[in-house]
Amino acid sequence: MRRWALWLPLAFFAVVLAVVGYGLVRPPDEPLRSHLVGQRLPAFSLPAALPGRPTVTGAATGEPRLINIFASWCVPCIAEAPQLLQLEAAGARIDAIAIRDTPADIARFLDRHGDPFAAIGRDDASKVQLALGSAGVPETFVVDGNGVIRHQHLGNITEEDVPVLLAELEKAR
Amino acid sequence: MRVLGFLLLAAATPAAAQTALPPAELANRQLSDPRREAQARALMEEIRCLVCAGQSIADSDADMAGDMRALVRERIAAGESPGKVRDWLIARYGDAVSYDPPWSWRSAPLWIAPLIVLAFGLWLARGLFRRRR
Numbered sequence: 001m002r003r004w005a006l007w008l009p010l011a012f013f014a015v016v017l018a019v020v021g022y023g024l025v026r027p028p029d030e031p032l033r034s035h036l037v038g039q040r041l042p043a044f045s046l047p048a049a050l051p052g053r054p055t056v057t058g059a060a061t062g063e064p065r066l067i068n069i070f071a072s073w074c075v076p077c078i079a080e081a082p083q084l085l086q087l088e089a090a091g092a093r094i095d096a097i098a099i100r101d102t103p104a105d106i107a108r109f110l111d112r113h114g115d116p117f118a119a120i121g122r123d124d125a126s127k128v129q130l131a132l133g134s135a136g137v138p139e140t141f142v143v144d145g146n147g148v149i150r151h152q153h154l155g156n157i158t159e160e161d162v163p164v165l166l167a168e169l170e171k172a173r
Numbered sequence: 174m175r176v177l178g179f180l181l182l183a184a185a186t187p188a189a190a191q192t193a194l195p196p197a198e199l200a201n202r203q204l205s206d207p208r209r210e211a212q213a214r215a216l217m218e219e220i221r222c223l224v225c226a227g228q229s230i231a232d233s234d235a236d237m238a239g240d241m242r243a244l245v246r247e248r249i250a251a252g253e254s255p256g257k258v259r260d261w262l263i264a265r266y267g268d269a270v271s272y273d274p275p276w277s278w279r280s281a282p283l284w285i286a287p288l289i290v291l292a293f294g295l296w297l298a299r300g301l302f303r304r305r306r
Contacts, residue, residue, distance in 0.1 A: 009297065012290070032223060032266050073192050100192040100236055125197040126240035133265030135223040136237075 034133030034141075034152050041147045042131045046121030049098045049106050056095040056121040060147035064172035065093040066165065067141040068117070069129060071101050072109035074137040080156035081113035087162060088116035092169055096120045099129055099137055140165065144172035192236050199246040200239030206250070213246045216255040219272050220245070220262060229272060 036042075041058040048055035056067065068084060070077040088094055096117040098106050106120065123129055132141065132149075142151035142165065151168040153161060204210040217231035222238040230238040230245070248258045262270050274280045 005297065005300075009294070032269055035265055035267050071192065100194045100240075102193050105193055124194055125243055126237055127244065130241065130244055130262075130265070135266065 031154050032133075032135045033154070034135075034149070036133045037149050037152050039149060041143060041149060044128045044131060046097065046123055046128060049096075049101070049120040049122040050103055054119040056097060056119045058147065060145060061093075061143075062145045063093060064142065064144045064150075064169045065095055065118075066169070067132075067143055068094055068096045069099060069132075069134050069137055069139045069141075070096055071099045071137050072105040073101070074099075076156035077109075077138045078113055080138055080158075081116075083157040083159065083162050084116040085114045087157075087165060090162075090166055092166065093118050097123050097128055099123050099126055142168040142172055196236070196239040197243035199243040199250075201242070204246055204250050209249050210246075212255050213242075213249040216245055216249070216258060217242055220259070221270050221272060223266065223270070 044058040046055050046057070066087065070080075084094060094116050096119070098120060101122060101124075103122070106122075110117075121128070134141075134152075136154075138156050140153040140157060141149050142153075144150050150172045151165075153165060157165065204213060214231065218229050220230045220241065222228045222230050222233040222235055222241070224235050224237050225233045228238070230241045232238075245258055248261075249255060259271060263275075268274045268277070268280070274283070276284070
């Protein structure tokens with residue numbers, strides 16, 4: 001056997017060490033994206049979150065819309081509230097799904113941070129959230145008039161995301 | 174005084190939860206059918222908690238993990254096979270939601286590499302022993 005072959009195990013070990021080391025220092029993965037982007041919304045209907053207000057469903061609406069997944073207990077949702085108001089002022093229809101929330105808390109949240117929502121549904125056991133492939137709050141889906149999910153925004157909507165979402169809505173028209 | 178202390182303790186538990194709602198019914202309650210509960214349990218240990226790094230939904234106390242446990246138990250109680258529930262989750266979150274990734278060309282090195290390394294080690298050892306003789 002050749003002499004150099006004796007060094008191969010050590011070289012291999014060094015490669016393994018480098019891979020493991022990289023895995024340790026690498027920043028954590030970004031949250032999981034929904035694999036339903038490009039597919040039709042699953043059929044769902046939720047109880048209305050607030051009395052006298054319409055609720056959100058998975059049915060096609062004929063017009064593009066945003067579906068915002070939020071909760072009154074979610075701090076980043078407060079950060080994105082002004083941007084949602086901005087989107088609504090720019091003509092976007094925004095439906096909302098409140099995750100694990102109570103009507104009283106939702107009403108207080110909307111009172112304090114503004115209410116840009118056309119319809120709000122209550123998802124008490126995160127069932128619709130899981131059916132949509134959403135991995136956290138807040139998240140926002142762009143859905144076209146045929147009910148096809150066209151885009152998913154992860155995390156809170158910042159000032160820079162507003163034109164991006166408006167462009168996605170325009171593309172979904 | 175002691176009674177008051179107990180009352181405070183009883184009130185403290187829900188306050189520690191992340192959200193106002195109690196956990197879903199099947200998040201922490203076993204199914205009455207032990208065979209189905211065992212199936213659900215095995216699947217829960219293999220599904221990744223989406224909001225907590227490195228934990229399965231069986232391990233995690235996060236509200237969302239509780240909701241995912243409830244989903245797994247409900248579907249299995251309704252007669253779905255664990256494989257189908259797993260496929261349903263993978264269709265939404267991708268292979269990353271499972272700790273037992275299905276065979277694909279991307280996951281192939283995970284399974285094949287140890288065999289290659291073992292074969293190489295045997296070959297190396299054989300060469301060394303033969304030379305000694």
